[in-house]
Amino acid sequence: MKLPCVFFDRDGTLNEDVGYLDRLERLVLFPDCIDAVRLLKRAGYLITVVTNQSGVAQGLYDEHTVREIHRHMAARFEAGRANIDGFYYCPHLVDAPVAAYRRACECRKPLPGLVRQAERDLDIDVARSFVVGDRWRDIEMGRAVGARTLLVRTGYGRTEEARPPAGIAPDIVVDNVAQAVVWILQRDRG
Ligand SMILES: [Mg+2]
Ligand SMILES: [Zn+2]
Numbered sequence: 001m002k003l004p005c006v007f008f009d010r011d012g013t014l015n016e017d018v019g020y021l022d023r024l025e026r027l028v029l030f031p032d033c034i035d036a037v038r039l040l041k042r043a044g045y046l047i048t049v050v051t052n053q054s055g056v057a058q059g060l061y062d063e064h065t066v067r068e069i070h071r072h073m074a075a076r077f078e079a080g081r082a083n084i085d086g087f088y089y090c091p092h093l094v095d096a097p098v099a100a101y102r103r104a105c106e107c108r109k110p111l112p113g114l115v116r117q118a119e120r121d122l123d124i125d126v127a128r129s130f131v132v133g134d135r136w137r138d139i140e141m142g143r144a145v146g147a148r149t150l151l152v153r154t155g156y157g158r159t160e161e162a163r164p165p166a167g168i169a170p171d172i173v174v175d176n177v178a179q180a181v182v183w184i185l186q187r188d189r190g
Helices: 033-042 063-079 113-122 136-145 157-162 177-189
Strands: 005-008 046-052 086-090 130-133 148-152 172-174
Touching: 005 113, 033 046, 033 063, 033 177, 046 113, 063 086, 086 113, 113 136, 130 136, 130 177, 136 148, 148 157, 148 177, 172 177
Parallel strands: 005 046, 005 130, 046 086, 130 148, 148 172
Antiparallel strands: none
16 A cells, blocks of 8 residues: 655755755754654654755765765664655756756756655655655645645745745745644644
């Protein structure tokens, strides 16, 4: 049976947005994010991280670094009994300085390619899923795939909230991932 998933943006949502996260030492997870994921897992959700990493296309860091950061995050969450089921990232940019990543891809948010990859890998019920992120492009992606969407006020969230684009609205705006999980679990029961 297909399972619903909570798709989390990474930078500004699960961890502090430090500009371009170009080395593991700069990774700072937000308090409560591991607890939040554990509660969702317990309620039967798959958990994925979907993140634009155009720093790769810009030559600021390489895919090895992205994967190292994801392995580290996976271990931290696993140690908190909050396993993340998959990490998906887009390393591309249409006008990338690094030729190997110069591409009009399908996976750079707001396009839904990362959700589609996860959906295939994990047999996700996207219509019963949620997207949590701090940027309008996260919300736009979530709406494009028919998921429910939550804008968090961490990262760029407050700035984004103050400048809503025409035609895109989240289902709800919450302060952080802990509040996001409370809302999701209430919806789930209701
Ligand atoms: Mg973000
Ligand atoms: Zn891409």
